[in-house]
Amino acid sequence: xxxxxxxxxxxxxxxxxxxxxxxxxxxxxxxxxxxxxxxxxxxxxxxxxxxxxxxxxxxxxxxxxxxxxxxxxxxxxxxxxxxxxxxxxxxxxxxxxxxxxxxxxxxxxxxxxxxxxxxxxxxxxxxxxxxxxxxxxxxxxxxxxxxxxxxxxx
Amino acid sequence: xxxxxxxxxxxxxxxxxxxxxxxxxxxxxxxxxxxxxxxxxxxxxxxxxxxxxxxxxxxxxxxxxxxxxxxxxxxxxxxxxxxxxxxxxxxxxxxxxxxxxxxxxxxxxxxxxxxxxxxxxxxxxxxxxxxxxxxxxxxxxxxxxxxxxxxxxx
Amino acid sequence: xxxxxxxxxxxxxxxxxxxxxxxxxxxxxxxxxxxxxxxxxxxxxxxxxxxxxxxxxxxxxxxxxxxxxxxxxxxxxxxxxxxxxxxxxxxxxxxxxxxxxxxxxxxxxxxxxxxxxxxxxxxxxxxxxxxxxxxxxxxxxxxxxxxxxxxxxx
Amino acid sequence: xxxxxxxxxxxxxxxxxxxxxxxxxxxxxxxxxxxxxxxxxxxxxxxxxxxxxxxxxxxxxxxxxxxxxxxxxxxxxxxxxxxxxxxxxxxxxxxxxxxxxxxxxxxxxxxxxxxxxxxxxxxxxxxxxxxxxxxxxxxxxxxxxxxxxxxxxx
Numbered sequence: 001x002x003x004x005x006x007x008x009x010x011x012x013x014x015x016x017x018x019x020x021x022x023x024x025x026x027x028x029x030x031x032x033x034x035x036x037x038x039x040x041x042x043x044x045x046x047x048x049x050x051x052x053x054x055x056x057x058x059x060x061x062x063x064x065x066x067x068x069x070x071x072x073x074x075x076x077x078x079x080x081x082x083x084x085x086x087x088x089x090x091x092x093x094x095x096x097x098x099x100x101x102x103x104x105x106x107x108x109x110x111x112x113x114x115x116x117x118x119x120x121x122x123x124x125x126x127x128x129x130x131x132x133x134x135x136x137x138x139x140x141x142x143x144x145x146x147x148x149x150x151x152x153x154x
Numbered sequence: 155x156x157x158x159x160x161x162x163x164x165x166x167x168x169x170x171x172x173x174x175x176x177x178x179x180x181x182x183x184x185x186x187x188x189x190x191x192x193x194x195x196x197x198x199x200x201x202x203x204x205x206x207x208x209x210x211x212x213x214x215x216x217x218x219x220x221x222x223x224x225x226x227x228x229x230x231x232x233x234x235x236x237x238x239x240x241x242x243x244x245x246x247x248x249x250x251x252x253x254x255x256x257x258x259x260x261x262x263x264x265x266x267x268x269x270x271x272x273x274x275x276x277x278x279x280x281x282x283x284x285x286x287x288x289x290x291x292x293x294x295x296x297x298x299x300x301x302x303x304x305x306x307x308x
Numbered sequence: 309x310x311x312x313x314x315x316x317x318x319x320x321x322x323x324x325x326x327x328x329x330x331x332x333x334x335x336x337x338x339x340x341x342x343x344x345x346x347x348x349x350x351x352x353x354x355x356x357x358x359x360x361x362x363x364x365x366x367x368x369x370x371x372x373x374x375x376x377x378x379x380x381x382x383x384x385x386x387x388x389x390x391x392x393x394x395x396x397x398x399x400x401x402x403x404x405x406x407x408x409x410x411x412x413x414x415x416x417x418x419x420x421x422x423x424x425x426x427x428x429x430x431x432x433x434x435x436x437x438x439x440x441x442x443x444x445x446x447x448x449x450x451x452x453x454x455x456x457x458x459x460x461x462x
Numbered sequence: 463x464x465x466x467x468x469x470x471x472x473x474x475x476x477x478x479x480x481x482x483x484x485x486x487x488x489x490x491x492x493x494x495x496x497x498x499x500x501x502x503x504x505x506x507x508x509x510x511x512x513x514x515x516x517x518x519x520x521x522x523x524x525x526x527x528x529x530x531x532x533x534x535x536x537x538x539x540x541x542x543x544x545x546x547x548x549x550x551x552x553x554x555x556x557x558x559x560x561x562x563x564x565x566x567x568x569x570x571x572x573x574x575x576x577x578x579x580x581x582x583x584x585x586x587x588x589x590x591x592x593x594x595x596x597x598x599x600x601x602x603x604x605x606x607x608x609x610x611x612x613x614x615x616x
Contacts, residue, residue, distance in 0.1 A: 005210075026208045027215035030184065054180045055225075056159075061181035062228070062243050063221025070216035071209075089216050090582055091553060091603050093247040093401050095430050095449060097423040114434075115405040115442055120552055120605060122403050122445070124432070126422075134423055137430070139447060141403060141553050141603055143582060244428055245399060245449050247555050249584050249603060251577040268588075269559040269596055274398055274451060276557050276599070278586070280576075288577055291584070293601060295399050295449055295557060297428060313518075334516045335523035338492065362488045363533075364467075369489035370532035370551050375525025379517075382524070397524050401555040 010078035010086070014038035033068055035075065041113040043076045048106045060100035065136035069094055069125050072111035073140035077121045080113065087121050087142035094138040104129050119144050164232035164240070168192035187222055189229065195267040197230045202260045214254035219290035223248055223279050226265035227294035231275045234267065241275050241296035248292040258283050273298050318386035318394070322346035341376055343383065349421040351384045356414045368408035373444035377402055377433050380419035381448035385429045388421065395429050395450035402446040412437050427452050472540035472548070476500035495530055497537065503575040505538045510568045522562035527598035531556055531587050534573035535602035539583045542575065549583050549604035556600040566591050581606050 005013045016022055017035055024034065028045075031053070037044035047068055055061040070092050077087045100107065111125030120143055127136040159167045170176055171189055178188065182199075185207065191198035201222055209215040224246050231241045254261065265279030274297055281290040313321045324330055325343055332342065336353075339361065345352035355376055363369040378400050385395045408415065419433030428451055435444040467475045478484055479497050486496065490507075493515070499506035509530055517523040532554050539549045562569065573587030582605055589598040 025210040026206045027217060030206050052180045052184050056179040061221060062224035062246060063181060063217060066220035066224060066246060067215060067217025070220060089250055091247065091249045092216060092220060093245065093555065095245045096243055097430060114445055122405060137422055143605065247401065251584060268599055276559060291576055333518040334514045335525060338514050360488045360492050364487040369529060370554060371489060371525060371529025374528035374532060374554060375523060378524035378528060397558055399555065399557045400524060400528060401553065403553045404551055
């Protein structure tokens with residue numbers, strides 16, 4: 001059920017996902033989040049804020065921004081990985097700077113690599129609306145893992 | 155559509171939510187997350203890891219743990235708030251210590267208050283399985299807000 | 309003993325500190341850290357890694373990077389504050405990406421504002437050597453405070 | 463100049479440091495921070511807030527709490543390590559909940575392990591005064607390293 005990255009580098013895999021050759025991962029499909037750009041060290045995901053993302057307060061749940069950032073922060077690091085090599089997330093920090101509501105509509109989350117070493121990597125990302133207004137930003141710390149079971153993120 | 159907390163303290167509101175008197179917030183309903191315990195300074199949410207929560211790697215997306223922690227960390231602070239007073243999340247840090255899979259099944263996320271001051275508050279929480287094994291933990295920083303539009307979290 | 313910012317905006321104050329009109333704060337003097345550039349939304353501190361900064365492992369203590377980042381992250385926000393208005397730090401996250409040793413010598417920590425709202429602000433910063441190699445990076449969340457006792461950071 | 467841990471487990475080493483058999487690391491000596499308790503998975507450092515720790519605002523610099531927490535958070539994990547095995551810090555998050563001043567005097571920073579796996583570990587810690595009042599708290603993410611050059615933290 002989950003896509004296989006075997007034989008593909010991270011960037012090749014993400015490009016095929018953008019081209020629609022792979023199903024998006026279930027969590028991203030559920031939340032309406034989509035990988036739209038991928039190059040070496042940088043990715044962009046988009047999503048449209050809907051009422052289904054709301055907490056009880058009439059704004060998007062903090063988990064919406066956290067999920068969008070987690071995908072972007074991890075994938076931008078994996079654009080630099082050859083076949084068989086992958087980074088996984090150890091920790092994630094998210095700052096919520098403005099409420100996300102349906103009126104905001106489509107948001108972009110762009111993430112870029114900050115550091116890639118032999119065993120660890122870090123990245124940073126921001127969620128902005130169509131006019132570039134900032135709603136959330138975050139950073140992550142990742143660690144390298146050996147590919148197992150032929151499965152791969154995002 | 156979103157529940158109204160007007161006239162209720164945070165704890166009264168959460169107790170009514172546990173009793174089923176309010177609809178759960180849309181994002182939590184979507185992800186199958188449920189408030190099950192609330193007392194002064196402490197709450198517990200539960201969720202069952204399902205394939206719908208997966209990333210492309212065959213484990214739950216980091217956003218699953220982040221959403222569960224964000225709900226718990228914010229609500230445990232709001233159990234201490236009287237009617238008309240509420241804290242909102244400024245930032246959230248999540249550590250992912252073990253992969254969450256369907257085999258793990260039901261998880262609990264317990265959060266407790268660390269600091270509550272006049273304007274800011276912090277809390278910490280952990281996601282564990284039925285045997286107490288740790289999968290993720292996190293902390294949050296919240297700021298007080300005036301209630302607006304009669305709407306309220308989680 | 310501590311410098312007074314009364315009557316000065318954040319930026320005016322920092323410019324006078326760079327010009328040597330104010331004593332540097334005691335902690336920065338103790339650790340050999342120095343504000344060298346300040347403009348709207350951006351500052352640079354420098355320091356030279358010495359053996360006095362070491363932990364027992366033969367590299368600079370994580371507190372060295374944390375102190376340098378904390379100064380930079382807070383001050384870059386305060387460059388945007390008029391007289392009588394100041395932000396203080398609620399939380400700080402620091403990533404240590406490479407060991408800092410005497411051999412690294414002089415490092416620069418540049419920080420820039422990410423978000424400034426009415427009550428909260430965030431910023432990000434990086435510690436690099438003379439060739440731009442990255443050693444640490446971080447982000448902070450600040451909250452506005454009323455000036456008291458005529459005292460002011462960094 | 464720096465103490466050697468060769469042949470000693472983390473806990474043995476820390477116990478000898480408490481007993482005064484090793485010089486404290488330079489940065490801790492400079493800031494007046496001292497390891498006073500160590501057992502499996504838990505350490506306590508103490509320090510007395512002095513004017514030398516101040517920023518320009520008349521309170522202890524955020525780097526004071528960050529350094530005390532960084533030492534404690536790393537060492538509590540290393541109490542669980544046998545000879546030749548050591549964890550180093552990847553990232554650190556610090557919440558500053560109350561200002562630290564000379565009037566606070568002696569503070570304790572107690573840290574405990576949250577997770578220890580084969581490659582990564584996390585811990586949490588709090589800075590409190592003699593009456594248990596909270597001033598700062600934090601968490602860290604560490605990664606295992608091979609001992610090199612016979613040197614070791616804190």
